Amino acid sequence: MNHSNHVVSNAITAERIVDSSVVAPEAVAQYALGLGDDSLVLAHRLGEWIANAPELEEDVALGNIGLDLLGHARSLLTYAGTAWDKSEDDLAYFRDEPQFRSRQLFEQPNGDFAVTIARQLIASVYFAELYRALSLSKDPTLAAIAAKAVKEVDYHVDHSTQWVRRLGLGTDESHERMQRGLDLMWPFVDELFRVDPFAADLDGIAVDPEQLRAAFDALVPRLIVDAGLTVPTVPAAQGGGRTGRHSEALGPMLAEMQVLARSHPGATW
Amino acid sequence: MTSPGDSGGRETWPLWEVFIRSSRGLSHVHAGSLHAPDETMAVRNARDLYTRRAEGVSIWVVRASDITSSDPDAKGEFFESPQGKEYRHATYYTESESVPHL
Numbered sequence: 001m002n003h004s005n006h007v008v009s010n011a012i013t014a015e016r017i018v019d020s021s022v023v024a025p026e027a028v029a030q031y032a033l034g035l036g037d038d039s040l041v042l043a044h045r046l047g048e049w050i051a052n053a054p055e056l057e058e059d060v061a062l063g064n065i066g067l068d069l070l071g072h073a074r075s076l077l078t079y080a081g082t083a084w085d086k087s088e089d090d091l092a093y094f095r096d097e098p099q100f101r102s103r104q105l106f107e108q109p110n111g112d113f114a115v116t117i118a119r120q121l122i123a124s125v126y127f128a129e130l131y132r133a134l135s136l137s138k139d140p141t142l143a144a145i146a147a148k149a150v151k152e153v154d155y156h157v158d159h160s161t162q163w164v165r166r167l168g169l170g171t172d173e174s175h176e177r178m179q180r181g182l183d184l185m186w187p188f189v190d191e192l193f194r195v196d197p198f199a200a201d202l203d204g205i206a207v208d209p210e211q212l213r214a215a216f217d218a219l220v221p222r223l224i225v226d227a228g229l230t231v232p233t234v235p236a237a238q239g240g241g242r243t244g245r246h247s248e249a250l251g252p253m254l255a256e257m258q259v260l261a262r263s264h265p266g267a268t269w
Numbered sequence: 270m271t272s273p274g275d276s277g278g279r280e281t282w283p284l285w286e287v288f289i290r291s292s293r294g295l296s297h298v299h300a301g302s303l304h305a306p307d308e309t310m311a312v313r314n315a316r317d318l319y320t321r322r323a324e325g326v327s328i329w330v331v332r333a334s335d336i337t338s339s340d341p342d343a344k345g346e347f348f349e350s351p352q353g354k355e356y357r358h359a360t361y362y363t364e365s366e367s368v369p370h371l
Contacts, residue, residue, distance in 0.1 A: 055282060057303050057314040064317050155316075162310060 012144040014074035014088055022082060028139055029083030031198040031206045033091065034242050035130075036076030037102035040092055041250070042123055043069035044257050045110055054113055061159060065120070068152040075145045093261035097251050101198075103241035105188035107250040111181065114167050114174070118181030121160035125220055126192045127153040129212040138204045161223055168227030179229050186232035189216075191239030198242065284333040285311040287318075289325035297329050308332070 024032060046066030053059040077088040105123060110116045131153060134146035167178035193213040199206035221231045239245075260267070282304040288297035300319045305311035311330040319325065339347055355361045364371050 055304055057282075057305060057318065061314065061317045064321070159313065162313065166306065166310075 011148045012075060012141070013071070014078040017075060017078045017082070017141065022079070022141055024079050024083045024139075024141070026083055027198070027202055028142065028205060029080040031196070031202055032076045032080040032142065034101035034196060034198050036073045036080060036091070037100050038106050039069040039076065039127075040073035041100070041102040041253070042106040042119075043067070043073055044253060045106065045108075045119075046116075048110055049116065058113075062116070065156050065159065068149075068156070071152075072145065072149050075148075079141050079145070089261065093258045097246060097254055098244040100246065100250065100254065101242045101244065102246075102250070103188070103191050104237060104239060104247050105185065105192060107241075107246060107253060108185060108188065109249050111184065112177055113163075114177035114181035115184055116181075117160055117163045117167065118178070118185040120156065121164055121220065121223070122185055122189055122192070124153055124156035124160050125216055126212065128157050129215045130207055130209075133207040133212065137206070142205065164223060164229070165227045168224075168229040175228065178227070182224060182229060183232045183234060186234050187237040188239075190236035191241060192216075194239060196242055282306050285315070285330045286333050286336065287311075287315040288329040288331075289315075289319055290327040290329075291324055292326045297327065300324075302333060305330075 043066045046062050046069065049062040049066075050059055053062055073092075074088050077091045081087055081091055105119060108115075108119055110119075128150065131146040131149040135143050135150060137143040137146065164178060167174040169175070193209045193216070196206065196209050199208060224231050237247075283306075284302055285305055285308075286302050287300045289300040290297045300315075303311065303314050303318055305314045308330060312328055315328045315330055320328070351357060
């Protein structure tokens with residue numbers, strides 16, 4: 001999309017990746033596809049809040065976060081697609097559920113506002129650690145995508161932190177809902193930090209998710225306790241999103257996300 | 270007395286007025302208003318609503334109910350009195366030829 005009044009910057013975008021004619025090596029493309037799916041699925045979930053958030057201002061806040069994530073997804077999927085001569089749209093709209101590699105946290109339904117904030121806190125802290133590490137990647141395109149994303153996800157961490165505190169320390173009702181949100185989302189924390197099968201042979205290029213766990217554990221439980229809440233002690237979900245195993249929530253979400261592109265292939269608007 | 274933008278009991282979050290200083294500006298300029306539960310969230314909502322296109326480098330928010338404004342019904346006595354008093358403008362006076370460097 002072209003904007004005549006855009007601010008000139010050198011930040012990497014999906015369009016610039018296409019224009020640069022860079023081609024991702026096969027293994028890097030496989031890795032980028034999983035990361036892109038994580039962002040794409042969560043971006044779609046956040047989009048479902050538009051016109052449904054508690055206040056108009058929060059519609060915009062969640063929408064902004066969703067659009068940031070969509071930007072990451074577009075860059076990562078575009079880059080992955082260069083290996084197979086596929087566009088971001090080919091990858092987003094014309095793969096089926098088992099081909100999606102998103103980890104299961106991201107597809108979890110929005111629930112109430114507190115559930116969404118719990119999911120977003122976990123996701124944002126994970127993304128912040130991931131992109132900080134990935135900005136040092138030896139692959140220059142992945143490093144550039146990550147460097148741009150860091151500034152954005154730092155703000156997402158702040159947004160979720162502010163709300164966890166307010167809901168946790170707010171009324172009895174908000175406290176109870178925030179705790180329930182954390183309890184519902186916590187089983188999906190573990191999967192984020194398990195070995196990524198597509199990162200295995202990419203030493204210095206991909207980020208080992210297990211390396212990110214310590215920073216998450218140092219920050220998130222403290223934020224939860226500071227908000228007067230309890231760190232959940234629930235068993236971890238089975239996981240397996242990277243190899244195409246998903247909870248029942250992803251299928252209906254993809255159906256909605258993909259129906260237009262599949263009904264009208266090549267449509268533009 | 271009601272404050273500007275006060276729409277009564279329907280609102281659950283208070284209204285805040287937002288002032289943005291652009292990178293090339295010296296002063297904060299009124300950008301609009303928004304709802305937020307407190308001042309911390311008001312600054313964040315202002316960031317999302319009014320600086321999406323890199324408009325600003327600094328944000329002020331003030332609770333709309335903390336603004337005291339002039340009475341719109343008192344337009345006459347407040348703002349129309351200067352009419353016919355052109356001598357209040359510096360340009361009203363003619364330069365004296367005997368005073369140099371004015």
